Amino acid sequence: MTLHNDATAQPCTAPLSATLDALRDALGDNAVRVGEQIGERAMTDWTRHAPTRPAAVLLPRTTDEVARALAICHAAYQPVVPQGGMTGLAGGAIARATDIALSLERLSGVEEIDSASATLTVRAGTTLQTAQEAAAEAGFELALDLGARGSCQIGGNLATNAGGNRVIQSGTARDQVLGLEVVLANGEVLSSLGKMVKNNTGYDLKHWFIGSEGTLGVITRAVLRLHPQRAARHTALVALDGYDAAVSLLRRLSTRFGNDIGAFEIMWPDFYDFGVKLTGARSPFDGAHSLYALIEHASFDASDSGERFAAALTDALDEGAMRDAVIAQSVADARALWAIRECTAEFPVRLDPINFDVSLPIGAIGAFVERCRAALDARWPGNESYFFGHIGDSNLHVTVDGHSIPGVDHHAVYAFVYDMLGPLHGSVSAEHGIGLLKREFLPISRSSAELAAMAAIRHALDPRGILNPGKLF
Amino acid sequence: MTLHNDATAQPCTAPLSATLDALRDALGDNAVRVGEQIGERAMTDWTRHAPTRPAAVLLPRTTDEVARALAICHAAYQPVVPQGGMTGLAGGAIARATDIALSLERLSGVEEIDSASATLTVRAGTTLQTAQEAAAEAGFELALDLGARGSCQIGGNLATNAGGNRVIQSGTARDQVLGLEVVLANGEVLSSLGKMVKNNTGYDLKHWFIGSEGTLGVITRAVLRLHPQRAARHTALVALDGYDAAVSLLRRLSTRFGNDIGAFEIMWPDFYDFGVKLTGARSPFDGAHSLYALIEHASFDASDSGERFAAALTDALDEGAMRDAVIAQSVADARALWAIRECTAEFPVRLDPINFDVSLPIGAIGAFVERCRAALDARWPGNESYFFGHIGDSNLHVTVDGHSIPGVDHHAVYAFVYDMLGPLHGSVSAEHGIGLLKREFLPISRSSAELAAMAAIRHALDPRGILNPGKLF
Incomplete structure (x- = not known):
């Protein structure tokens, strides 16, 4: 299979002004914004990476208008960047100055x-x-x-x-x-x-x-x-004796409740302690533990689901499968427990976050965290790093605080951590995607045969390479 | 987008004998069967459609051997038909006399x-x-x-x-x-x-x-x-007052039990009565009803799941949501109920089955059955047809008995029923696939733009069109 890439796309055959005129004819003047008419929202996503004003922003109202806009851009070899809510975390919707952004915001409802x-x-x-x-x-x-x-x-x-x-x-x-x-x-x-x-x-x-x-x-x-709709939700925070105990507890609860287990969020002590500190709460546990899990049980049958969940946790405690547990007794209790996990909302304010969103086979995550922490400590003594994740989804998040490693190049940290993933057949992106920011790391998770197949498919559906060029590939 | 099709593939550049020699070198003599060495199993699938002896059957043992076999066939423009257990119902694994079949049976475990x-x-x-x-x-x-x-x-x-x-x-x-x-x-x-x-x-x-x-x-x-593993399974047969009642009951049980509802099989009276007759059982209900549903509840928690399921059915009965219900009290009871639904195993013996495996929006299935039955009766008075399906999956099965319409051309019945599906945006194949037997009906469910996109992808990944040619497209 031949690898096709965007470099094979021909340069624009029509000047931008002619393309914009055709777009105005098709969509109306009001649906084609240029220059100062383009607000900050269209310039970057939640990463705040490289804000750039696109050559224009299109605001079609219907599928037919999207089709007409793309036909015009296609004829002109004009790159188009689709934009939604701009909340991405990989730069996938950031346009270059020569791109036309296509916003879907008016095609709503x-x-x-x-x-x-x-x-x-x-x-x-x-x-x-x-x-x-x-x-x-x-x-x-x-x-x-x-x-x-x-x-x-x-x-x-x-x-x-x-x-x-x-x-x-x-x-x-x-x-x-x-x-x-x-x-x-x-x-x-x-x-x-x-x-x-x-x-x-x-x-x-x-x-x-x-x-x-x-x-x-x-x-x-x-x-x-x-x-x-699930009729009842119950939340618990449990303290565990290490990662293997977490996997065992997840399997134990899944066997008892199937997918009534609606969340199983793991927090290593670095993250947990930071979350407790940020929320200004007190840990509900006496003393420290080696791992914490926030668990949600969500049932269709409200009649005694709380009792059933509590009984399962009591059994686990009695059998030594966990160290300690608290079950939220009210919505306020549940929110307080979730607030520890959701302290990540404060990361952009309190830290200079270098974020990882990786996935690994569930059984391999614990050992990876140990190795990754040891390697980070050896390479950057004094670094402050936070480990947490959705282990039921095989998804681990790691945030390294750039402030704790003065002068560090973020890119060096990315390369360092991703390099550890390769031999474990891990994924450099569990959920955020590749976009612009992880392109160079994609070959860690995908073979050259896979990349060539992707490029062939891309070429088959978009031979001129006008759709979101420079992303993914 | 240009539509590429198999007609663009060049003819074989190597004679078959040279290709077979290369395959013997790569896989060993024992892994390349020809002529009388090829058993009946490789000739057709469970439809018994047009049994054909392929030019050869390959039996690779490893992924690497599959790769080497395909590389050789690719170089020779030699069509290859992958074969598994040959239980398909659309002719998708039936090879032509000039094709080489690639059986995966030795690549097992x-x-x-x-x-x-x-x-x-x-x-x-x-x-x-x-x-x-x-x-x-x-x-x-x-x-x-x-x-x-x-x-x-x-x-x-x-x-x-x-x-x-x-x-x-x-x-x-x-x-x-x-x-x-x-x-x-x-x-x-x-x-x-x-x-x-x-x-x-x-x-x-x-x-x-x-x-x-x-x-x-x-x-x-x-x-x-x-x-x-689910710890407990309970089976019930219920009698309903028409299709809308069935959809309401499905939603009612889903809201109470989520996906603990493991089966919701609908049988119209034609099918139900035939199933009861074939199994030699007596219907557990006094009198006839307009629709029947076989329901399975499968729970992770065995402690009182039977009581919960029974209570839900009792509530439904009390509130007029169903006409009658029986709950299996033993494994033998459950098997007897399932035997009615599974009388389809006898269809190939007792009938000359003209089978449909269509899907439709769940809300549209009841009206479609009424219209379809009326149209069949008008076109072929005296036809015996059986309607049943997995409505939770939006899947309706219809079997028309060819014996009941002497001299009928099966193809005419297919075309007649599929034509009714088109305006409802139904699918000509819910689960069996298109293969060889439904190719001509594919445009009923797929637009020309969709078919062109499929062909473009097919061409991108298999430009010589050697993989299962003549299937799907």
């Missing part, structure tokens, strides 16, 4: 909730929170949830296969999708908006575009799967 | 069970039952299950994205896959055998090959997700 099929049909520019609220109003739950819910958009969630808080229970963004509508680079519309759970009629096109970070097509609408 | 990750690594030629048993021995459940379990192979299950008995609870074959190894048409190996739940490092290649019916690559190994 929930189109339909089908209660019999338990589906929600939604436009790409709808915020996740709006979609969640519409589902809840109809008596259902949209199982996708993440911190950026108020700003992030469904299109971006799907283009990046977002993870978030419920993956252990309901999977990633990909697992919520039944149907998808996508506009290809040349303006052709692929509309596969079926509501069917099973549909084996040729290649399942939606899976090509989910997680492709805007490089294969622009997602315009989706049919999402809805779940019944 | 479970390689590893990782209890911490809850994963099973398995070779493509392993039967589903062998994989299920290995999982059970390790205390887990492989959630994929279908009637052909003793013969079908994991590679075929994944290549066709098999459905089966547990989809409502755990999804299709696709949903069980964490990692996949595939050999491309040119012999290149794409090995993505990760055990991670989350891995957003570029395109998720496994999804390109799952369900592609052997047209994009040959699956050689997979990492499958394991689930905890």
